[in-house]
Amino acid sequence: MKEKAGYYIVKQDVLPEVFIKVVEAKRLLESEKVQTVQEAVELVGISRSSFYKYKDSVFPFFENSRGRTITISIQLEDQAGLLSHVLNVIASVGANILTIHQTIPVNKIANVTITMETNPMKDDIKELMDQLESIEGVLNVKIIARE
Structure with missing residues (x-):
């Protein structure tokens, strides 16, 4: 049985400084102000290992997440109907789903990237992430971009 990920909202001033710097490095990369992870970590003053350790777990909180476009990455077991269930x-x-990209399954695991508009959503993004993570056959769900 896989462990369910928990999400917390924590004020920035109580977070370890490395978390803030990881978010800043990610912002630099996403905005294309830098081209490489090395450039980003040098600018914010952290090591590459710190960046890679936390990059998939630390995200900025957007108070107004509705009306945004988000892109999620999902790893799925190769099972008939699983992508349909996710959708x-x-x-x-x-x-509102804007794009879907699915790779050919390798070792019976497919990677799916879905971009969607969140403004028509009834629930918040955390609820959606929790629902997706609870689906049997869904191995991993991450938000990889927000606009």
Whole structure:
């Protein structure tokens, strides 16, 4: 049984400084102000190992997450109907899917990237992430971009 990820909202001033710097490095990379991770970490003053250790776990909180476009990355077991189930969950919360990209399964695991508009959503993004993570056959769900 896989462990369910928990999410917390924590004020920035109580976070370890490395978390803030990881978020800043990610922002630099996303905005293309720097081209490499090395450039980003040098600018913010952390090591590459710190960046890679926390990059998939630390995200800025957007108070107004509705009305945004988000891109999520999902790893799925290669099972008939699983992607359809994922899409039905997304539709059930009212998100508007803009793009879907699925790789050919390797070692019976497919990577799927979905970009969606969140403004029509009934629930918040955390609820959607929790619902997706609870689906049998979903191995990993991450938000990889927000606009």
